[in-house]
Amino acid sequence: MENKITKRIGVVYFSPTNTTKEICKAIAFGMGAKDPIEFNITNPDFRTKLASNQNAIFENIDHIIFGAPVYSGKLPLQVIECLKSISGNEKKCTAVVVYGNRDYGFALYQMVKMLSNNNFNVLAAGTFIGQHSYSDIVPVAIGRPDKTDLEKAYDFGSESLTASSYLSPEDIPVQRDMISKSENYTSIQPVFKSEKCIQCGVCSERCPMNIISPETGNWLNQEAKKQCIGCMACVSDCKDNARFMRANLLMRLMLKYVLRKAAVERLEPLTIFN
Ligand SMILES: Cc1cc2nc3c(=O)[nH]c(=O)nc-3n(C[C@H](O)[C@H](O)[C@H](O)COP(=O)(O)O)c2cc1C
Ligand code: SF4
Ligand code: SF4
Structure with a gap:
């Protein structure tokens, strides 16, 4: 399988606190991109534009890195809606989810499944760790992605070019717990x-x-x-x-409980390609 990049690498990310963006760009650099084109689907206006004009927007891109954070063990609803509106036309892509050192649930599986169903060829997939969005209440994975994480992301990018076949959803592990099984998203408003x-x-x-x-x-x-x-x-x-x-006392205690392991044990990225 020839994985040479002939045009440009695009990075499509939803990244409210920037950890997903940072990791996806490191992967793009590892794949040889000097100046990856960024498509920021955190921006709601851009999501709307993409839904109606994707052919023109992705015209000069021959590989897309999709990145999203894990929310309650799942992809954020805004990412799901956005992915539904994009069709791949056999374009190659990499699927990436970034989580706060607790659990990636079935977010990566969801992403690979949606991309495959939408006619993308998924060359590689990975889970990476970013500082937990709620670290002001319970500090978790502070400063991540750090140098080691970014080096791993870079190496993943270059090694993924040696992949010999595409991934299917069955290649992706899932971590099922109460939180990811539930359809609800638990969040704290600022x-x-x-x-x-x-x-x-x-x-x-x-x-x-x-x-x-x-x-x-x-x-x-x-x-x-x-x-x-x-x-x-x-x-x-x-x-x-x-x-x-x-956060009130109850919320604080709940968060401390849910993040009790994540706050003390360092998890490492997981990379998948054939
Ligand atoms: C609403 C919400 C739910 C989250 N759920 C999880 C989770 O289930 N597991 C986990 O490890 N991290 C969880 N996180 C943490 C984020 O996945 C993590 O901080 C990620 O790096 C944020 O990405 P971003 O910097 O691109 O926004 C959650 C964060 C938010 C805001
Ligand atoms: S208001 Fe809510 S949705 Fe908007 S940026 Fe702040 S936390 Fe995110
Ligand atoms: S809350 Fe006020 S000061 Fe803070 S970013 Fe928004 S507009 Fe600026």
């Missing part, structure tokens, strides 16, 4: 403190749900607040600490 806000508009630009007012820095309204997926993009990008995490 708190907004208007006194600290300088109305810079950064959080509004970064929010994957388009629910923050660029004028006030607050949620657009109460209905919009209910749509918050607790991704922490606004918290990590607010330099004035006007958006931050706060």
